[in-house]
Amino acid sequence: MARPPTSRAGAGKAGQGAKDKAAAAAAQRQRPAAPIAAKSGKNATLILAIIVMLVLALFERPVCMLLFFALVPTMLAWLVDNTPGQSLIRTVAPLNLASSLPFAIKLWHEHNSLDQVFSFMSGSATWVALYGAAAFGWMLYYLAPAVITTVVERRIERLRDAALDRQKALKDEWGEDVEK
Amino acid sequence: MSVQPQANPSMSTTSGATVRLKDRFDIHYDKPLPGLRSPAAPAFVAEDIKTPGTRHFALICDPKMPPRLEAVRKLQMLKSYGVLTPVEVGAVDWAPANRRMFAMVFEQPLGDRLAGPTDNAITPWGEEALVAHVVAPLVQTLLDLDREMLPHRGIRPGNIFFRDANRRIAMLGDCVTAPPGLYQSVVYETIEGGLAQSHTRGSGTTAQDLYALGVLVLHLLFGKLPCAGQTEEKIVEDKIKRGSFYALVSEQRVPTGLSELLRGLLVDDPQARWRLGDIQMWLDGRRMTLKQPAPAIRAPRGFEIDGEECETARHLALMLDMQEPEVAGRILRGPNFETWITRTLGDKQVVEAINTAFSTRSESAAGTSGQTAQLVSRVLMALDPPAPIRFRDAATAVDGIGALLAVTMLTGGDLMLPSEILSARLPQFWSLRQGSAKGEDQATIRFFDKMLRYLDDKRPGYGIERVAYEMMPGLHCLSPFIEARYVEQMRDMLPAIEFAVQAKTIDVSPIDRHIAAFIGVYENNVDDGLLYTLIHADPATRVLGTLQLLAYLQETYGPPMVPSLIQLFGQQAKPVIERFRSRYTRARMQTGLTAILKENSLRKLADYLDSADEQRKDAQRFQKARLEYQQTIKQVEKATQQTGELMSTAKLAGHSVAVKIASLISSAIIGVTLFAMGVL
Numbered sequence: 070m071a072r073p074p075t076s077r078a079g080a081g082k083a084g085q086g087a088k089d090k091a092a093a094a095a096a097q098r099q100r101p102a103a104p105i106a107a108k109s110g111k112n113a114t115l116i117l118a119i120i121v122m123l124v125l126a127l128f129e130r131p132v133c134m135l136l137f138f139a140l141v142p143t144m145l146a147w148l149v150d151n152t153p154g155q156s157l158i159r160t161v162a163p164l165n166l167a168s169s170l171p172f173a174i175k176l177w178h179e180h181n182s183l184d185q186v187f188s189f190m191s192g193s194a195t196w197v198a199l200y201g202a203a204a205f206g207w208m209l210y211y212l213a214p215a216v217i218t219t220v221v222e223r224r225i226e227r228l229r230d231a232a233l234d235r236q237k238a239l240k241d242e243w244g245e246d247v248e249k
Numbered sequence: 250m251s252v253q254p255q256a257n258p259s260m261s262t263t264s265g266a267t268v269r270l271k272d273r274f275d276i277h278y279d280k281p282l283p284g285l286r287s288p289a290a291p292a293f294v295a296e297d298i299k300t301p302g303t304r305h306f307a308l309i310c311d312p313k314m315p316p317r318l319e320a321v322r323k324l325q326m327l328k329s330y331g332v333l334t335p336v337e338v339g340a341v342d343w344a345p346a347n348r349r350m351f352a353m354v355f356e357q358p359l360g361d362r363l364a365g366p367t368d369n370a371i372t373p374w375g376e377e378a379l380v381a382h383v384v385a386p387l388v389q390t391l392l393d394l395d396r397e398m399l400p401h402r403g404i405r406p407g408n409i410f411f412r413d414a415n416r417r418i419a420m421l422g423d424c425v426t427a428p429p430g431l432y433q434s435v436v437y438e439t440i441e442g443g444l445a446q447s448h449t450r451g452s453g454t455t456a457q458d459l460y461a462l463g464v465l466v467l468h469l470l471f472g473k474l475p476c477a478g479q480t481e482e483k484i485v486e487d488k489i490k491r492g493s494f495y496a497l498v499s500e501q502r503v504p505t506g507l508s509e510l511l512r513g514l515l516v517d518d519p520q521a522r523w524r525l526g527d528i529q530m531w532l533d534g535r536r537m538t539l540k541q542p543a544p545a546i547r548a549p550r551g552f553e554i555d556g557e558e559c560e561t562a563r564h565l566a567l568m569l570d571m572q573e574p575e576v577a578g579r580i581l582r583g584p585n586f587e588t589w590i591t592r593t594l595g596d597k598q599v600v601e602a603i604n605t606a607f608s609t610r611s612e613s614a615a616g617t618s619g620q621t622a623q624l625v626s627r628v629l630m631a632l633d634p635p636a637p638i639r640f641r642d643a644a645t646a647v648d649g650i651g652a653l654l655a656v657t658m659l660t661g662g663d664l665m666l667p668s669e670i671l672s673a674r675l676p677q678f679w680s681l682r683q684g685s686a687k688g689e690d691q692a693t694i695r696f697f698d699k700m701l702r703y704l705d706d707k708r709p710g711y712g713i714e715r716v717a718y719e720m721m722p723g724l725h726c727l728s729p730f731i732e733a734r735y736v737e738q739m740r741d742m743l744p745a746i747e748f749a750v751q752a753k754t755i756d757v758s759p760i761d762r763h764i765a766a767f768i769g770v771y772e773n774n775v776d777d778g779l780l781y782t783l784i785h786a787d788p789a790t791r792v793l794g795t796l797q798l799l800a801y802l803q804e805t806y807g808p809p810m811v812p813s814l815i816q817l818f819g820q821q822a823k824p825v826i827e828r829f830r831s832r833y834t835r836a837r838m839q840t841g842l843t844a845i846l847k848e849n850s851l852r853k854l855a856d857y858l859d860s861a862d863e864q865r866k867d868a869q870r871f872q873k874a875r876l877e878y879q880q881t882i883k884q885v886e887k888a889t890q891q892t893g894e895l896m897s898t899a900k901l902a903g904h905s906v907a908v909k910i911a912s913l914i915s916s917a918i919i920g921v922t923l924f925a926m927g928v929l
Contacts, residue, residue: 156907160910163916164911167916174926175926216903218895222895232884233881233885243830244832247871247875
């Protein structure tokens, strides 16, 4: 079957679209590898979390419910964290999980029911405990670099000041010739 | 330059109207002895404080005329009674002249002078008395002097004394207070001596003394100076044209007994002139055969200059010398001259010498006129080889060039003239024309070649000043700083410089070209390199060079204390101390300088300022400081770079720390929870 001439045009457009895709792929190839690795890491974490939650939903529905509410800060961290090593998740998640652990154990050992879960949720102390630890993780994540910067900056400043003082002392004793 | 007299125990002391010479003689400058004075050296009573009762007198030399110090040394070794011999010599603070002068102390002769210094007319002497009381003793003295190769060069009636009050034994007077032959009348000089300027006649030889002895005999015999009333030029011209004997004797009748002696002594050719042995034999009564000198070659037709017919080469040289160099140059380059020399005179030696004179390259700073003057001078030497070097206004014996230079310097004359004589190698040309045996010419040529090298060397310690001190032994240092201190030996140098500094005559550098040249001549241990530092571009090197040189003089000759010089160097130490790069070293050196200055030792000051160890340490520390400075620059750059990178690195590090802290706290919470809830 003979093809209409327009198909050639269509074929031409299709050819152009293929070229654009190749360029996009090439551009993508040229992007830094770190975000890709970070994204794949994040996806792995997500998959792991979903699997754990599904397992828990099948066998320990109250615990699953508890963790669903308790780990909201960790989920938020997962959403906003785009660091290569997922530092935010790794900071927030352990604290968030550790703060959830007492409630999970209590639930497991005492009344492992959804009512008990809601009972926990109705107490403000529960939220303070769960989200306070997560908030501390967030705070830690954002304050640690500032503290480190301040400490290191001061140390560098001290070294530079010592070098400049020595330069001044050398010039004072030997004159401008010492620079040559 | 006005210099106040200053007592200096190492040289001489003054007390009242006396001045002490070398702790032995008190010279009374208020007691002149006109009867014993030399033409330019007044005489004063000198008292020997170690041997009272002896009769001495001192001659105070004219500082403008260099004395014959080598002759002094020879006379002192000779110890002849037939000539006035200095017992002691040295510079003294001469209050009447307000400067230091050179004094020579002699023993007073018992008899008086043969004639007054200016007496041309004297009582005629009898033939026998003349020979016995004058000629015989003087010949004996000349024999003594000849053994020391010391021509007297001052034989004239006014300079002859008697050893005894009865005037029976004549003795020669002073011959050391002025350059040789300076005060001799032209009559008493040979043709060569008469052609030279009075102060540049040179030491000559005993033959010139014998010629003067011949003239003395004539003078005493006739009671009047031969050729009296004639001008000096006329006398010399007469001697050249007629020969000395006929020119001096003139129309007078010479006694037969003395005719032989006079003919022998007044021969113009020094080789044919009688020698001392001949006179001794004549005195012993032996009849001598007169050596007939080879007669000068006479041209059949004279060469006319200014209406004067010149028949001999020597006469032609005299007439050419009377012309201006440009006029003489035109005559020499004219066709008549060449024709007359080659065809009419026909003296092959003269022709050859003139060809050499024309072919010798003339180079002169004065341009064409200088080249012409040099050509004229060489041609004069070719025409009349024994005559002195005649160049422009100078006429000097080859051994009188030193005196020419010295007197020119002393009188502030134009030094270009003696410089040009040396630069044009005229002494070497003169020596080559003499053709004497024993290699004397070659020695003279080598000596003047050396002087020329010194003259061309413009560094301190050389130049025209060095030539003057080399050629005129005994010439005192003519530095304007210390000339009035009359430094004629190295031990007097530092005290004189100290005095000049004290008198503010020296306020910057104590060593000028004269002092450097004087040190160069008399101090063999001083390295040329040290002298060169005196003109170094770096002020610190100049100061240190000067200081090292003077420190050496103080160590070698003293005196131990030179406070003014020390203070001068203290003021000039700044550039030396500034050489140290470390400010702290400079401050330390400056502080220590005060203590060193108090020690009054130039050596200690030199060692302190010129410490090699200190300089080495300073240089090493400076290198270390430079390296350290470069390291600090790198440290600052690194700190700046780290600050720039801090935000990114600190964020990563902070997050890592946050993760670790969170892990720790979480682990702790989990552990506590599990333990508290009984799980564990």
